[in-house]
Amino acid sequence: MVSQSGLIEFFASFLDEGAILQGEDVSGRTAGGLHTEENIQAKVILRPKTTEELSKILSACHESNQPIVVHGGLTGLVYGTRSTQDQLVISLERMNQIEDVDLIGRTITCQSGTTLQTIQELAEENNMMFPLDLGARGSCSIGGNIATNAGGNRVIRYGMMRDSVLGLEAVLADGTVLTSMNTMIKNNAGYDLKQLFIGTEGTLGIITRCVLRLREAPLSQNTGLVALENLDSVIRFLKIVDSKLGGNMSAFEVMWNEFYKMVVGSKEQSSIPLAPDYPYYVLVEALGSDQIKDEDHFESVLSECLESSLIKDAVLAKSDSERQALWAIRDDVEQQTNYKPTFMYDVSLPI
Numbered sequence: 001m002v003s004q005s006g007l008i009e010f011f012a013s014f015l016d017e018g019a020i021l022q023g024e025d026v027s028g029r030t031a032g033g034l035h036t037e038e039n040i041q042a043k044v045i046l047r048p049k050t051t052e053e054l055s056k057i058l059s060a061c062h063e064s065n066q067p068i069v070v071h072g073g074l075t076g077l078v079y080g081t082r083s084t085q086d087q088l089v090i091s092l093e094r095m096n097q098i099e100d101v102d103l104i105g106r107t108i109t110c111q112s113g114t115t116l117q118t119i120q121e122l123a124e125e126n127n128m129m130f131p132l133d134l135g136a137r138g139s140c141s142i143g144g145n146i147a148t149n150a151g152g153n154r155v156i157r158y159g160m161m162r163d164s165v166l167g168l169e170a171v172l173a174d175g176t177v178l179t180s181m182n183t184m185i186k187n188n189a190g191y192d193l194k195q196l197f198i199g200t201e202g203t204l205g206i207i208t209r210c211v212l213r214l215r216e217a218p219l220s221q222n223t224g225l226v227a228l229e230n231l232d233s234v235i236r237f238l239k240i241v242d243s244k245l246g247g248n249m250s251a252f253e254v255m256w257n258e259f260y261k262m263v264v265g266s267k268e269q270s271s272i273p274l275a276p277d278y279p280y281y282v283l284v285e286a287l288g289s290d291q292i293k294d295e296d297h298f299e300s301v302l303s304e305c306l307e308s309s310l311i312k313d314a315v316l317a318k319s320d321s322e323r324q325a326l327w328a329i330r331d332d333v334e335q336q337t338n339y340k341p342t343f344m345y346d347v348s349l350p351i
Protein backbone atom coordinates (compact mmCIF):
# COMPACT_ATOMS: atom_id res chain seq x y z
CA MET A 1 0.00 0.00 0.00
CA VAL A 2 1.47 3.36 -1.06
CA SER A 3 0.54 6.69 0.58
CA GLN A 4 -1.00 9.53 -1.46
CA SER A 5 2.35 11.36 -1.62
CA GLY A 6 4.06 8.13 -2.70
CA LEU A 7 1.48 7.75 -5.46
CA ILE A 8 2.08 11.33 -6.66
CA GLU A 9 5.80 10.57 -6.85
CA PHE A 10 5.04 7.49 -8.92
CA PHE A 11 2.70 9.45 -11.26
CA ALA A 12 5.40 12.09 -11.76
CA SER A 13 7.67 9.36 -13.13
CA PHE A 14 5.56 8.92 -16.27
CA LEU A 15 3.30 12.02 -16.54
CA ASP A 16 4.38 15.39 -17.99
CA GLU A 17 4.70 18.48 -15.79
CA GLY A 18 1.23 19.90 -16.53
CA ALA A 19 -0.46 16.65 -15.58
CA ILE A 20 -0.26 16.99 -11.79
CA LEU A 21 -1.87 20.05 -10.20
CA GLN A 22 -1.43 20.84 -6.52
CA GLY A 23 -1.65 23.82 -4.13
CA GLU A 24 -3.25 27.01 -5.48
CA ASP A 25 -3.69 25.46 -8.91
CA VAL A 26 -6.25 23.18 -7.25
CA SER A 27 -7.73 25.17 -4.35
CA GLY A 28 -8.98 27.99 -6.60
CA ARG A 29 -10.98 25.61 -8.74
CA THR A 30 -14.72 25.05 -8.47
CA ALA A 31 -16.15 21.81 -7.12
CA GLY A 32 -18.72 21.82 -9.94
CA GLY A 33 -22.51 22.14 -9.82
CA LEU A 34 -24.47 25.34 -10.18
CA HIS A 35 -23.27 26.90 -6.89
CA THR A 36 -19.87 27.67 -8.31
CA GLU A 37 -18.67 29.49 -5.18
CA GLU A 38 -17.92 26.08 -3.58
CA ASN A 39 -14.25 25.25 -4.09
CA ILE A 40 -12.75 21.84 -4.68
CA GLN A 41 -11.76 19.93 -1.51
CA ALA A 42 -9.29 17.43 -3.00
CA LYS A 43 -5.64 18.51 -2.88
CA VAL A 44 -4.45 17.00 -6.15
CA ILE A 45 -5.81 16.93 -9.71
CA LEU A 46 -4.37 14.50 -12.24
CA ARG A 47 -4.78 15.40 -15.91
CA PRO A 48 -3.66 12.51 -18.12
CA LYS A 49 -3.53 12.89 -21.90
CA THR A 50 -3.89 9.27 -22.99
CA THR A 51 -5.79 6.12 -22.10
CA GLU A 52 -2.50 4.41 -21.23
CA GLU A 53 -1.61 7.11 -18.68
CA LEU A 54 -5.07 6.93 -17.15
CA SER A 55 -4.89 3.14 -16.97
CA LYS A 56 -1.58 3.32 -15.06
CA ILE A 57 -3.04 5.91 -12.65
CA LEU A 58 -6.13 3.82 -11.93
CA SER A 59 -4.17 0.62 -11.52
CA ALA A 60 -1.88 2.25 -8.91
CA CYS A 61 -4.83 3.87 -7.09
CA HIS A 62 -6.60 0.52 -7.03
CA GLU A 63 -3.62 -1.26 -5.48
CA SER A 64 -3.37 1.44 -2.79
CA ASN A 65 -7.10 1.75 -2.08
CA GLN A 66 -6.87 5.40 -3.14
CA PRO A 67 -10.37 6.82 -3.83
CA ILE A 68 -10.80 9.03 -6.90
CA VAL A 69 -13.40 11.42 -8.36
CA VAL A 70 -13.78 12.05 -12.09
CA HIS A 71 -14.10 15.58 -13.50
CA GLY A 72 -15.37 16.37 -16.99
CA GLY A 73 -16.57 19.92 -17.72
CA LEU A 74 -18.04 20.35 -14.18
CA THR A 75 -21.47 21.41 -15.41
CA GLY A 76 -23.43 18.48 -13.93
CA LEU A 77 -26.24 19.73 -11.71
CA VAL A 78 -26.24 17.02 -9.04
CA TYR A 79 -22.78 17.40 -7.46
CA GLY A 80 -21.31 14.15 -8.79
CA THR A 81 -17.93 15.91 -9.00
CA ARG A 82 -17.67 16.93 -5.33
CA SER A 83 -14.57 15.56 -3.63
CA THR A 84 -13.11 15.22 -0.13
CA GLN A 85 -9.57 16.03 0.98
CA ASP A 86 -8.38 12.43 0.87
CA GLN A 87 -9.61 11.82 -2.69
CA LEU A 88 -7.68 12.36 -5.91
CA VAL A 89 -9.42 14.12 -8.77
CA ILE A 90 -8.88 12.83 -12.28
CA SER A 91 -9.78 15.47 -14.85
CA LEU A 92 -10.33 14.58 -18.51
CA GLU A 93 -9.78 18.19 -19.62
CA ARG A 94 -6.56 17.41 -21.52
CA MET A 95 -7.98 14.32 -23.22
CA ASN A 96 -9.61 16.43 -25.93
CA GLN A 97 -8.25 15.15 -29.23
CA ILE A 98 -10.43 14.55 -32.29
CA GLU A 99 -9.24 11.29 -33.83
CA ASP A 100 -11.43 10.93 -36.90
CA VAL A 101 -14.32 12.46 -38.85
CA ASP A 102 -15.94 9.93 -41.18
CA LEU A 103 -18.46 11.59 -43.50
CA ILE A 104 -19.49 8.33 -45.17
CA GLY A 105 -19.94 6.34 -41.97
CA ARG A 106 -21.25 9.59 -40.39
CA THR A 107 -19.20 9.39 -37.20
CA ILE A 108 -16.79 11.45 -35.11
CA THR A 109 -14.23 9.61 -32.99
CA CYS A 110 -12.71 11.62 -30.15
CA GLN A 111 -11.34 11.59 -26.64
CA SER A 112 -13.91 12.08 -23.92
CA GLY A 113 -12.68 15.46 -22.65
CA THR A 114 -13.68 17.16 -25.93
CA THR A 115 -16.39 19.77 -25.33
CA LEU A 116 -19.86 19.29 -26.76
CA GLN A 117 -19.57 22.59 -28.63
CA THR A 118 -16.35 21.46 -30.35
CA ILE A 119 -18.19 18.36 -31.61
CA GLN A 120 -21.19 20.41 -32.75
CA GLU A 121 -18.99 22.91 -34.62
CA LEU A 122 -16.89 20.19 -36.22
CA ALA A 123 -20.06 18.50 -37.45
CA GLU A 124 -21.38 21.81 -38.83
CA GLU A 125 -18.09 22.55 -40.64
CA ASN A 126 -18.62 19.24 -42.43
CA ASN A 127 -22.30 19.94 -43.27
CA MET A 128 -23.43 17.43 -40.68
CA MET A 129 -25.17 17.74 -37.33
CA PHE A 130 -24.48 16.33 -33.89
CA PRO A 131 -27.98 16.51 -32.39
CA LEU A 132 -27.29 16.73 -28.64
CA ASP A 133 -27.60 20.34 -27.52
CA LEU A 134 -27.85 21.92 -24.08
CA GLY A 135 -27.15 25.24 -22.39
CA ALA A 136 -23.79 24.11 -20.99
CA ARG A 137 -22.49 23.19 -24.48
CA GLY A 138 -19.37 25.39 -24.26
CA SER A 139 -18.05 23.76 -21.07
CA CYS A 140 -19.50 20.26 -20.74
CA SER A 141 -17.42 17.36 -22.04
CA ILE A 142 -18.70 14.62 -24.29
CA GLY A 143 -17.57 12.09 -21.65
CA GLY A 144 -19.69 13.92 -19.06
CA ASN A 145 -22.63 13.93 -21.49
CA ILE A 146 -22.25 10.16 -21.86
CA ALA A 147 -21.74 9.56 -18.13
CA THR A 148 -24.96 11.48 -17.37
CA ASN A 149 -26.85 10.24 -20.47
CA ALA A 150 -27.73 13.88 -21.16
CA GLY A 151 -31.06 14.62 -22.85
CA GLY A 152 -30.91 18.21 -24.04
CA ASN A 153 -33.13 20.37 -26.19
CA ARG A 154 -33.73 17.94 -29.04
CA VAL A 155 -34.35 14.78 -27.02
CA ILE A 156 -37.90 14.47 -28.35
CA ARG A 157 -36.61 13.77 -31.88
CA TYR A 158 -33.09 12.41 -31.55
CA GLY A 159 -33.29 10.67 -28.17
CA MET A 160 -30.82 10.90 -25.30
CA MET A 161 -27.03 10.75 -25.47
CA ARG A 162 -27.32 6.95 -25.52
CA ASP A 163 -28.80 7.22 -29.03
CA SER A 164 -25.78 9.13 -30.32
CA VAL A 165 -23.04 6.85 -28.98
CA LEU A 166 -21.99 4.03 -31.30
CA GLY A 167 -18.91 2.91 -29.43
CA LEU A 168 -16.71 3.77 -26.50
CA GLU A 169 -13.61 2.93 -24.57
CA ALA A 170 -13.47 2.95 -20.78
CA VAL A 171 -10.91 2.21 -18.10
CA LEU A 172 -12.09 0.14 -15.16
CA ALA A 173 -11.13 0.84 -11.54
CA ASP A 174 -8.22 -1.63 -11.66
CA GLY A 175 -6.78 -0.06 -14.82
CA THR A 176 -8.19 -2.60 -17.30
CA VAL A 177 -8.94 -0.93 -20.65
CA LEU A 178 -12.24 -2.03 -22.15
CA THR A 179 -12.48 -1.12 -25.84
CA SER A 180 -15.74 -1.27 -27.75
CA MET A 181 -15.22 1.35 -30.47
CA ASN A 182 -18.04 0.14 -32.71
CA THR A 183 -18.73 2.47 -35.66
CA MET A 184 -21.97 1.02 -37.01
CA ILE A 185 -25.63 1.73 -36.26
CA LYS A 186 -26.57 -1.90 -36.66
CA ASN A 187 -24.59 -4.22 -34.45
CA ASN A 188 -26.29 -7.32 -33.11
CA ALA A 189 -23.11 -9.12 -32.12
CA GLY A 190 -24.19 -9.86 -28.56
CA TYR A 191 -23.63 -7.99 -25.31
CA ASP A 192 -23.48 -4.24 -25.83
CA LEU A 193 -21.05 -3.37 -23.04
CA LYS A 194 -20.97 0.37 -23.80
CA GLN A 195 -24.48 0.68 -22.36
CA LEU A 196 -23.06 -0.03 -18.88
CA PHE A 197 -21.07 3.20 -18.98
CA ILE A 198 -23.82 5.43 -20.38
CA GLY A 199 -25.72 7.22 -17.62
CA THR A 200 -23.82 5.57 -14.77
CA GLU A 201 -21.83 8.71 -13.78
CA GLY A 202 -18.42 7.03 -13.84
CA THR A 203 -19.30 4.44 -11.18
CA LEU A 204 -18.26 1.51 -13.43
CA GLY A 205 -15.29 3.09 -15.18
CA ILE A 206 -13.91 6.23 -16.78
CA ILE A 207 -14.92 6.85 -20.39
CA THR A 208 -11.81 7.78 -22.36
CA ARG A 209 -12.79 7.71 -26.06
CA CYS A 210 -15.99 7.42 -28.04
CA VAL A 211 -17.50 7.04 -31.50
CA LEU A 212 -20.39 9.48 -31.98
CA ARG A 213 -23.19 9.20 -34.50
CA LEU A 214 -23.72 12.21 -36.80
CA ARG A 215 -26.87 13.12 -38.75
CA GLU A 216 -27.25 14.98 -42.03
CA ALA A 217 -27.47 18.74 -41.41
CA PRO A 218 -31.03 20.06 -41.68
CA LEU A 219 -31.67 22.53 -44.53
CA SER A 220 -34.42 24.41 -42.74
CA GLN A 221 -34.99 25.51 -39.16
CA ASN A 222 -38.16 27.11 -37.82
CA THR A 223 -38.62 28.18 -34.23
CA GLY A 224 -41.60 29.59 -32.36
CA LEU A 225 -42.58 30.46 -28.82
CA VAL A 226 -46.23 29.97 -27.95
CA ALA A 227 -48.36 30.74 -24.91
CA LEU A 228 -51.02 28.38 -23.58
CA GLU A 229 -53.69 28.43 -20.91
CA ASN A 230 -53.38 25.02 -19.26
CA LEU A 231 -51.48 21.74 -19.24
CA ASP A 232 -54.23 19.97 -21.14
CA SER A 233 -53.74 22.42 -24.05
CA VAL A 234 -49.97 21.83 -23.89
CA ILE A 235 -50.51 18.08 -24.30
CA ARG A 236 -53.00 18.52 -27.16
CA PHE A 237 -50.67 21.04 -28.83
CA LEU A 238 -47.81 18.51 -28.69
CA LYS A 239 -49.91 15.85 -30.40
CA ILE A 240 -51.18 18.21 -33.11
CA VAL A 241 -47.91 19.96 -33.87
CA ASP A 242 -45.94 16.69 -33.98
CA SER A 243 -48.35 15.00 -36.36
CA LYS A 244 -48.81 18.07 -38.60
CA LEU A 245 -45.08 18.73 -38.92
CA GLY A 246 -44.69 15.23 -40.34
CA GLY A 247 -41.71 14.10 -38.26
CA ASN A 248 -39.83 17.42 -38.49
CA MET A 249 -40.50 18.54 -34.92
CA SER A 250 -37.13 18.63 -33.16
CA ALA A 251 -37.85 20.47 -29.91
CA PHE A 252 -40.86 20.95 -27.65
CA GLU A 253 -39.70 22.64 -24.46
CA VAL A 254 -42.39 23.51 -21.93
CA MET A 255 -41.82 26.38 -19.49
CA TRP A 256 -44.07 27.11 -16.55
CA ASN A 257 -45.10 30.71 -15.87
CA GLU A 258 -42.78 31.06 -12.84
CA PHE A 259 -39.73 30.10 -14.90
CA TYR A 260 -40.63 32.33 -17.85
CA LYS A 261 -41.37 35.30 -15.59
CA MET A 262 -38.11 34.82 -13.70
CA VAL A 263 -35.99 34.74 -16.88
CA VAL A 264 -37.65 37.58 -18.80
CA GLY A 265 -37.93 39.64 -15.58
CA SER A 266 -34.29 40.66 -16.00
CA LYS A 267 -34.81 41.85 -19.61
CA GLU A 268 -35.91 45.14 -21.20
CA GLN A 269 -39.70 45.23 -21.66
CA SER A 270 -39.29 45.70 -25.43
CA SER A 271 -37.23 42.51 -25.78
CA ILE A 272 -39.78 40.23 -24.08
CA PRO A 273 -41.28 38.08 -26.87
CA LEU A 274 -44.61 37.23 -25.18
CA ALA A 275 -46.40 38.81 -22.21
CA PRO A 276 -45.34 37.10 -18.96
CA ASP A 277 -48.84 36.33 -17.67
CA TYR A 278 -49.72 33.07 -19.42
CA PRO A 279 -49.62 29.87 -17.35
CA TYR A 280 -47.52 27.90 -19.90
CA TYR A 281 -45.05 28.58 -22.70
CA VAL A 282 -43.68 26.16 -25.28
CA LEU A 283 -40.59 26.63 -27.40
CA VAL A 284 -41.22 24.56 -30.49
CA GLU A 285 -38.75 23.95 -33.31
CA ALA A 286 -38.77 22.03 -36.59
CA LEU A 287 -35.76 20.93 -38.63
CA GLY A 288 -36.51 20.04 -42.25
CA SER A 289 -35.32 20.18 -45.83
CA ASP A 290 -36.78 23.29 -47.55
CA GLN A 291 -36.70 26.66 -45.75
CA ILE A 292 -39.45 28.43 -47.73
CA LYS A 293 -41.92 25.55 -47.81
CA ASP A 294 -41.23 24.47 -44.24
CA GLU A 295 -41.58 28.03 -42.93
CA ASP A 296 -44.99 28.42 -44.62
CA HIS A 297 -46.12 25.11 -43.23
CA PHE A 298 -44.81 25.84 -39.71
CA GLU A 299 -46.64 29.18 -39.72
CA SER A 300 -49.87 27.66 -40.97
CA VAL A 301 -49.81 24.93 -38.28
CA LEU A 302 -49.38 27.55 -35.55
CA SER A 303 -52.04 29.80 -37.16
CA GLU A 304 -54.55 26.94 -37.10
CA CYS A 305 -53.80 26.39 -33.41
CA LEU A 306 -54.28 30.10 -32.75
CA GLU A 307 -57.57 30.22 -34.67
CA SER A 308 -58.91 27.25 -32.73
CA SER A 309 -57.77 28.96 -29.48
CA LEU A 310 -55.63 25.97 -28.55
CA ILE A 311 -52.74 28.40 -28.18
CA LYS A 312 -53.26 31.95 -26.95
CA ASP A 313 -50.35 33.79 -28.54
CA ALA A 314 -47.28 32.98 -30.63
CA VAL A 315 -44.11 34.55 -31.94
CA LEU A 316 -41.94 33.14 -34.74
CA ALA A 317 -38.20 33.71 -35.08
CA LYS A 318 -37.46 35.48 -38.37
CA SER A 319 -33.67 35.44 -38.12
CA ASP A 320 -30.89 33.55 -36.40
CA SER A 321 -30.55 36.24 -33.75
CA GLU A 322 -34.29 36.06 -32.98
CA ARG A 323 -33.99 32.27 -32.74
CA GLN A 324 -31.06 32.58 -30.35
CA ALA A 325 -33.01 35.08 -28.24
CA LEU A 326 -35.88 32.58 -27.88
CA TRP A 327 -33.50 29.74 -27.01
CA ALA A 328 -31.68 31.99 -24.51
CA ILE A 329 -34.90 32.07 -22.45
CA ARG A 330 -35.05 28.26 -22.28
CA ASP A 331 -31.31 27.91 -21.64
CA ASP A 332 -31.12 30.45 -18.81
CA VAL A 333 -31.52 27.91 -15.98
CA GLU A 334 -28.77 29.65 -14.02
CA GLN A 335 -31.26 32.40 -13.06
CA GLN A 336 -32.62 29.91 -10.56
CA THR A 337 -29.48 30.16 -8.46
CA ASN A 338 -30.52 33.72 -7.51
CA TYR A 339 -33.25 32.15 -5.38
CA LYS A 340 -31.45 29.99 -2.83
CA PRO A 341 -31.65 27.30 -1.66
CA THR A 342 -32.03 25.58 -5.04
CA PHE A 343 -33.02 21.92 -5.29
CA MET A 344 -32.30 20.28 -8.65
CA TYR A 345 -34.48 17.46 -9.93
CA ASP A 346 -34.39 15.72 -13.29
CA VAL A 347 -37.46 13.51 -13.27
CA SER A 348 -39.45 11.93 -16.08
CA LEU A 349 -43.21 11.53 -15.78
CA PRO A 350 -45.73 9.91 -18.10
CA ILE A 351 -48.36 12.36 -19.42
Ligand SMILES: Cc1cc2nc3c(=O)[nH]c(=O)nc-3n(C[C@H](O)[C@H](O)[C@H](O)COP(=O)(O)OP(=O)(O)OC[C@H]3O[C@@H](n4cnc5c(N)ncnc54)[C@H](O)[C@@H]3O)c2cc1C
Pocket residue numbers: 032033069070071072073074075076077079080081092112133134135136139140141142143144145146147148149150151152153201202203205206207208331333334
Ligand atom coordinates in the same frame (compact mmCIF):
# COMPACT_ATOMS: atom_id res chain seq x y z
C1 LIG B 1 -26.87 25.51 -18.20
C2 LIG B 1 -27.01 23.99 -18.12
C3 LIG B 1 -27.96 23.36 -18.90
C4 LIG B 1 -28.10 21.97 -18.85
N1 LIG B 1 -29.06 21.40 -19.63
C5 LIG B 1 -29.22 20.07 -19.60
C6 LIG B 1 -30.21 19.45 -20.43
O1 LIG B 1 -30.92 20.12 -21.17
N2 LIG B 1 -30.32 18.10 -20.38
C7 LIG B 1 -29.53 17.33 -19.57
O2 LIG B 1 -29.65 16.10 -19.58
N3 LIG B 1 -28.60 17.90 -18.77
C8 LIG B 1 -28.43 19.24 -18.77
N4 LIG B 1 -27.48 19.81 -17.95
C9 LIG B 1 -26.69 18.94 -17.08
C10 LIG B 1 -25.79 18.04 -17.92
O3 LIG B 1 -25.88 16.69 -17.47
C11 LIG B 1 -24.36 18.38 -17.86
O4 LIG B 1 -24.21 19.72 -18.24
C12 LIG B 1 -23.40 17.53 -18.72
O5 LIG B 1 -23.96 16.40 -19.34
C13 LIG B 1 -22.30 17.04 -17.81
O6 LIG B 1 -21.08 17.06 -18.51
P1 LIG B 1 -19.74 17.53 -17.79
O7 LIG B 1 -18.61 17.22 -18.70
O8 LIG B 1 -19.85 18.92 -17.31
O9 LIG B 1 -19.69 16.50 -16.56
P2 LIG B 1 -19.26 16.76 -15.06
O10 LIG B 1 -20.17 17.74 -14.41
O11 LIG B 1 -17.82 17.05 -14.99
O12 LIG B 1 -19.53 15.31 -14.45
C14 LIG B 1 -20.84 14.81 -14.34
C15 LIG B 1 -20.76 13.37 -13.80
O13 LIG B 1 -20.17 12.50 -14.76
C16 LIG B 1 -18.92 11.95 -14.28
N5 LIG B 1 -18.00 12.00 -15.41
C17 LIG B 1 -17.58 13.10 -16.11
N6 LIG B 1 -16.78 12.74 -17.12
C18 LIG B 1 -16.70 11.39 -17.09
C19 LIG B 1 -16.01 10.42 -17.89
N7 LIG B 1 -15.25 10.76 -18.93
N8 LIG B 1 -16.15 9.10 -17.56
C20 LIG B 1 -16.90 8.72 -16.50
N9 LIG B 1 -17.57 9.59 -15.71
C21 LIG B 1 -17.47 10.91 -16.00
C22 LIG B 1 -18.53 12.83 -13.10
O14 LIG B 1 -17.78 12.13 -12.14
C23 LIG B 1 -19.89 13.24 -12.55
O15 LIG B 1 -20.43 12.21 -11.75
C24 LIG B 1 -27.29 21.20 -17.98
C25 LIG B 1 -26.33 21.85 -17.19
C26 LIG B 1 -26.20 23.23 -17.24
C27 LIG B 1 -25.17 23.89 -16.38
